Every structure is written in C-alpha cells, then in structure tokens.
Amino acid sequence: RLDERLRVLVADFGLAKQVGGGQYYRQGRVAPVPVKWVALESLADRVYTTKS
Known part of the structure; x- marks a missing residue:
C-alpha cells in the first residue's frame, strides 16, 4: 500500500x-x-508493552 506521499507502507499483523x-x-x-x-x-527480556 502507498500513502499520500507514495511511500510504501508494510505491516504484518x-x-x-x-x-x-x-x-x-x-x-x-x-x-x-x-x-x-x-x-x-x-x-533482552522478551517483554513487550505498548511502549516497546
């Protein structure tokens, strides 16, 4: 997908x-x-938060 500036947006949810x-x-x-x-x-800790 491209944004308005034609940059590629990639995400894998x-x-x-x-x-x-x-x-x-x-x-x-x-x-x-x-x-x-x-x-x-x-x-290091394998802990994921909303900030990481």
Missing part, C-alpha cells in the same frame, strides 16, 4: 497481540523476531 495500557505480553519461548524493529529491552 499476523503476529500482533492486543495489549492494553499498563499491561504487557511476555514471550514464553524463544522465537525469531525482526531485530531491526524490536526495542532492545524486548530483545
């Missing part, structure tokens, strides 16, 4: 989790993640 304010998701097993787009604290 197949792995998305719904997390509300103040909640977090902890990844139970080691799984491949897109290192370029993941917060460093999430890589």
Whole structure:
C-alpha cells in the first residue's frame, strides 16, 4: 500500500497481540523476531508493552 506521499507502507499483523495500557505480553519461548524493529529491552527480556 502507498500513502499520500507514495511511500510504501508494510505491516504484518499476523503476529500482533492486543495489549492494553499498563499491561504487557511476555514471550514464553524463544522465537525469531525482526531485530531491526524490536526495542532492545524486548530483545533482552522478551517483554513487550505498548511502549516497546
């Protein structure tokens, strides 16, 4: 999909989790993640919040 400035927008919500304010998701097993787009604290602790 392209935006109004003809930039490519790519998203894959197949792995998305719904997390509300103040909640977090902890990844139970080691799984491949897109290192370029993941917060460093999430890589270290496998904890994902609305801010990460």
